[in-house]
């Protein structure tokens with residue numbers, strides 16, 4: 126068989142379309158494009174429109190007669206071509222998560238660089254500020270040991286899990302590692318779970334390295350700033366990149382180190398579009414670029430823990446441990462359980478907790494009351510006829526927000542005015558059932574009229590500006606009692622905070638989701654970790670009806686390890702991840718029957734494509750079966766072998782794509798789902 130010669134005049138382009146293929150165009154003749162043009166963005170015609178794509182190959186063998194191909198439009202050379210490492214990362218992402226390559230590639234670029242109207246940008250200028258670097262504190266013995274281990278292993282690929290208790294100074298370790306990379310003339314990539322955490326960290330990193338250009342990349346940046354920062358990163362001018370999950374794709378010509386802070390956090394997983402895990406891609410990228418990657422957390426994900434401790438015969442990450450708090454004299458807080466069967470809470474608060482808050486008020490310290498539910502009450506009801514406030518579009522309740530007198534759906538965003546009377550029977554005496562942060566705030570305000578209260582949740586801190594202002598007030602001691610959701614749980618360092626009360630953690634103990642205990646433990650340990658971080662000792666009060674529960678017992682001992690070991694044993698016995706690998710096919714349609722029928726057809730294809738290593742389950746409605754007027758169902762497939770699962774998914778998807786589906790049905794596949 127003779128191979129057809131490559132067509133020198135052809136160009137293959139990736140476009141942001143939901144199609145598993147690339148698009149061929151004709152090169153201009155004079156001068157023709159060459160392989161040196163691979164990685165440039167290009168404007169191309171598609172139907173009636175112009176689009177921005179990325180040149181993935183030049184001189185390719187096309188199925189289409191070259192005469193029938195359209196010529197490429199303008200090649201955009203305002204940026205360096207996207208590097209090979211970026212191609213490898215996006216290709217891996219596309220193949221592992223089974224998303225079309227063009228969608229992955231274009232999704233990783235800032236919007237300005239992938240739209241026709243604004244495809245050109247200008248480079249921003251950066252003047253190195255004339256500030257002295259902030260002197261670092263001397264490292265603790267433990268920090269020194271951790272740093273020594275990483276440095277001794279050298280600049281090549283190693284994956285580390287840094288398990289450091291809350292307040293153990295993980296950030297200081299990151300800073301030293303960044304310094305090491307900078308000194309070696311390399312760039313450092315620091316990934317954080319949420320934009321909320323970036324302003325403080327940005328300030329801290331900036332103070333330490335005033336001469337190195339630091340850029341941040343997250344969704345809250347204005348488009349112009351985002352593309353400017355991205356350009357600086359991929360041009361090599363920016364030496365430190367601080368970003369949320371999407372930043373894992375930023376091309377960095379001199380990458381020398383990747384750090385993933387709070388690696389257990391669910392927000393590293395993208396939940397729509399290209400459903401990838403930035404933490405997992407970070408590890409791939411580090412291996413591919415042959416640089417170290419450090420995953421850090423006080424409560425590592427069980428997947429990472431298994432990788433680091435060899436539970437399951439792996440031991441792929443090296444475990445680094447910080448057992449003590451970094452600030453001299455600071456200890457982990459004392460965790461006390463309040464048995465609410467013996468001491469009944471009033472308005473959600475036990476006498477013991479109220480007393481503890483009172484004591485803090487008297488000595489000018491801060492308290493945090495943690496309740497992971499925003500709004501005033503999770504549901505309204507009519508005691509006369511039994512009406513409850515349901516969302517018309519979702520299988521969920523409308524949450525009462527008393528601050529602006531509205532009912533809101535936390536799933537689809539629907540909102541309506543608070544009704545004066547029951548919509549079914551006209552009864553005017555409606556009840557608010559249960560308790561959210563707004564109600565808690567009001568109860569506390571009545572109890573402690575002299576105290577300055579601050580509520581921190583997604584309603585009170587909806588913009589970055591509000592959030593920064595709230596943090597400033599907490600830091601400056603302008604608040605005595607904080608009421609907050611998990612927004613306040615992670616990463617913060619409030620020196621005056623010495624008391625944390627968790628008032629209603631029990632619900633998650635018995636949730637249907639088998640990952641719920643892992644999340645609850647992490648959340649409680651993180652929020653507990655906010656207490657007593659400076660020289661004053663901290664205390665945590667946990668209100669529960671199940672004081673003997675092993676999860677709470679482990680929490681009292683600050684014993685992540687035994688909790689993780691027990692959970693992993695359960696998972697191994699039950700055959701859950703990380704001892705099996707999962708993917709889920711989801712379908713949503715106006716009627717459940719349509720979604721289920723589609724999945725049943727997919728199930729039939731699976732039966733053909735599956736090998737013995739693959740198990741698949743019956744399609745079932747999702748736990749939140751209706752959202753935004755769409756009925757949702759899913760089909761789970763799993764295998765003990767990642768490779769077998771991947772091979773199966775590739776075959777299966779090709780068949781699913783040939784299925785006929787009603788026009789309003791949407792479906793997607795998610796690999797390694799976190800929520801089932």
Ligand SMILES: Nc1ncnc2c1ncn2[C@@H]1O[C@H](COP(=O)(O)OP(=O)(O)OP(=O)(O)O)[C@@H](O)[C@H]1O
Pocket residue numbers: 262263264265268289290291292293294295296297422423451452453615616617618654658
């Ligand atoms: N070597 C050190 N000497 C003195 N103080 C230190 C040292 N390292 C860190 N600290 C201080 O310890 C406190 C906690 O550090 P840091 O915020 O880095 O902890 P962390 O491990 O990231 O905690 P968390 O997981 O709770 O976010 C900070 O106030 C920090 O300035």
Ligand SMILES: [Zn+2]
Pocket residue numbers: 516517518519521534535536537538539752753
């Ligand atoms: Zn809704």
